[in-house]
Amino acid sequence: MSRAAKGVLVLAGDIGGTKTKLGLFRVTPRGAVRAASARYESRLYPGLVEIVREFLARNPAAPSAACFGVAGPVRDGRCVATNLPWVVDARGLARVLRLPRVELMNDLEANAWGIPFLAPGDFYTVNKGKPDLKGNAAVIAAGTGLGEAGLFRDGSELRPFACEGGHADFSPAGALQGKLWRRLTARFGHASWERVLSGPGLVNLYGFLRGAGREPRWLAVELKGAAAAAAISRAGLERRSA
Template identity: 45%
Template sequence: MQVLAGDIGGTKTALAIAEVRSGRLSFLRSRNYASAAYPGLEEIARDFLSTERRRPTSAAFGIAGPVRGGRAEVTKLPWSIDERQLARRLGIRRVRLVNDFIAAALGIPRLSRSGSVVLLPGEAESDGPIGVIGAGTGLGQAVLVRVDGDGIAVASEGGHADFGPRDEREDRLVRFVRKGFGRVDRDRLLSGEGLGHIYDFVKFDHRASDAPAVARAFPGNDRAAVISRFALSGRDALCREALSLFVSIYGSEAGNLALQYRATGGVYLAGGIAPKILPALRRRSFRDSFRSKSPLEAFLSRIPVRVVLEPKLGLLGAAATAYRIAIETTR
């Protein structure tokens, strides 16, 4: 059986044709698109399917935004998507829209051994909830629970919950960001855009200016990538401090997720940023922020944390969803 899977983000849209045989999933073809270059998902899907001789049996798309009643609004794009309309226009019998971190959570059980790496060791409970959090264009969160042997993913818009500063420096950070945006949510800081805001705050807090090399690198490039590169190479003190603060906040929020869902099955860091800053995540700052939550330090110290390295995690979960709805149709 062949199905269409999609991972729809504010920056990138990834589509793939997956084949499922005896429950095993493999990708036959995939392609990435720049989301903002297209008026909607339909146009991207039509282009992708133009070389297919026959339409896939079903399709599922993980959407970076809330999904209700088969309709979705992409948080950082002017796209409205309706699964019934999409099914009709693409000529695919069954189409399902899910939150992108629902797809990510459903992809976790299908990761290969090399698809993730241990960040913090622990003792995962085989039937415990698994928390998934990921900073990228925005901040996504979800939980995977096991019911009668099946994995059920529960969506969350926790990335848009209020950010809670932990100390005086973070108080100043919130005041700084609030001047430009008003309310400060977690997504405003734990994202590619957020790393830029944190860098701007560090620069302001020290009454400093961009180093000449950093200033030359910013124009025409992704600011978060520039900051990360200079931080990881040790070439700029402001970038190092900004990334260190970002990692500390990331660790704290991952710990919050573990507490909220009692994620004894482990916590997975998904999203595009974590693999790129893995050396920084391995430093003590992430671990201390994740576990330093009195009176539950001992509980959190037993929860393992892994970083997802598999770039097709969302596609894996979307493909699994497409396969499931295809099977339901035949029953």
């Protein structure tokens, strides 16, 4: 079997403030096939190097290249993670892990590159509009933070680009949102969209609105745990209020 047919082994990773997902993929002319994957709690590790070492120890392999999508701005192969006490450096990773080639990109930019490879069944329409096949597009993902990326049409294809739109100013509409803006500004010094639309943002919103109604005792107990945003989400999805 030729090298091209056998495929090139690549290490890929999605590095977020809550979790880090790694995978080994064999890339052939027919596509990429996953050989191994694992998920890690990001904050349990001092950095990405330690996670990759553990992953490769459990999945012995010699990847030809690695690419990591990191939640934060990437400049010259280096990223100071937004919601982690990590500095991720491509050259340092390549040297310490003895990888021939390491690339970094913003995690939402990486997601945007993957959009064309999704099947129709992978999509769920939230608000049906009128498609513009000549227009641009955006990817927005709320998690530990608020990730955003754009896709501009160059005449024939959509080209992803990174942005940090989640850190743009929250623009209130109406008196209630104005009060929320003042509360967030007083607490954090800057009211960004990420302070509203994210896991921590749900906790901020709940804390702001809690004074307008009676808080169920069971929810107050759940909110004392580490997964406060998850508890609020479950209560909302299950429409539990008492």
